[in-house]
Amino acid sequence: xxxxxxxxARLDTSPGDLTVRRADPADLPAIVSLLADDPxxxxxxxxxxxxxxxxxxxxxxxxLTSPENDLVVVIDGDEAVVGTLQLTVIPGMARRGxxxxxxxxxxxxxxxxxxxxxGALMTWVMNVAAPALGVGLVQLTSDAARxxxxxxxxxxxxxxxxxxxxxxIG
Numbered sequence: 284x285x286x287x288x289x290x291x292a293r294l295d296t297s298p299g300d301l302t303v304r305r306a307d308p309a310d311l312p313a314i315v316s317l318l319a320d321d322p323x324x325x326x327x328x329x330x331x332x333x334x335x336x337x338x339x340x341x342x343x344x345x346x347l348t349s350p351e352n353d354l355v356v357v358i359d360g361d362e363a364v365v366g367t368l369q370l371t372v373i374p375g376m377a378r379r380g381x382x383x384x385x386x387x388x389x390x391x392x393x394x395x396x397x398x399x400x401x402g403a404l405m406t407w408v409m410n411v412a413a414p415a416l417g418v419g420l421v422q423l424t425s426d427a428a429r430x431x432x433x434x435x436x437x438x439x440x441x442x443x444x445x446x447x448x449x450x451x452i453g
Contacts, residue, residue, distance in 0.1 A: 285353040285370060287415045296403035300360040303407055306367065308343065310356050313364035315339050317390040323426050324390075357391070357404055366391040366400050370408070372416055381419035384412065389423070389432075405439050 291304035306314060312331075318324045319331035328335075346352045346369060357366035371385040386408055391401045413421050424447045425432050433443065 285372060285412075285416060286350070287417070288353065288412055289415065290355070291358075292407065292411065294357065294400075294403040294407055296399045301365070301400065301403065302358045303355050303404060304358060306343065306347065306354040306356045308340070308347075310364055310367075311336075311339060311343055314343070314354070314356065314367050317364070317367050317392060318388065320393050321390060323428060355404075357400060359395075364392075365395045366404055368404065368408070370412060370416075372418065378419065382417065383420045383422055384408070384416060384418040386421060386423040401435065402439065405436075409439070 288305075291302045294301040294303055315329070315331045315335075318329040321329070343354065346354045351372045353370045355368060355370065356364045359365050366389075368389040369387040371387065373383045373385055375381055375383055386405075389401065389405070391404075409421055421441075423436070423441070425436065437443065
């Protein structure tokens with residue numbers, strides 16, 4: 284858990300009253316649903332089946348108990364989870380010992396996309412979370428098939444400066 288983050292926080296967005304807060308175990312079904320709501324994630328195995336609940340619960344517990352990690356959710360005025368992302372602080376040697384903030388698993392409910400929630404959440408990461416955590420760089424990876432997401436991140440000021448590689452074990 285990234286203790287330096289002051290949460291909950293209100294998000295500056297036009298869709299209405301939205302709050303970003305730390306995820307808690309009660310949010311697990313909503314978070315898993317957001318992962319499964321994405322076709323690319325679903326193709327990788329995020330299908331929100333009951334058989335996977337223990338694995339997701341263990342993953343959430345590992346994130347929430349790690350001092351270098353946090354998982355946040357976006358809550359609407361009805362207390363529904365409409366978005367999520369994971370933050371990981373990575374100390375480093377490159378860039379003169381710069382600490383990085385890795386953003387992973389950014390998801391917004393398909394029913395609520397394209398209304399500013401993702402932009403407000405990422406703006407919060409860049410303008411509030413990153414400075415509070417004292418990082419010098421915010422980085423993320425995005426699947427090569429996510430062309431719309433790439434345009435979104437470019438509009439926010441991210442540069443597509445690197446090629447990423449993944450190796451699946453097992």
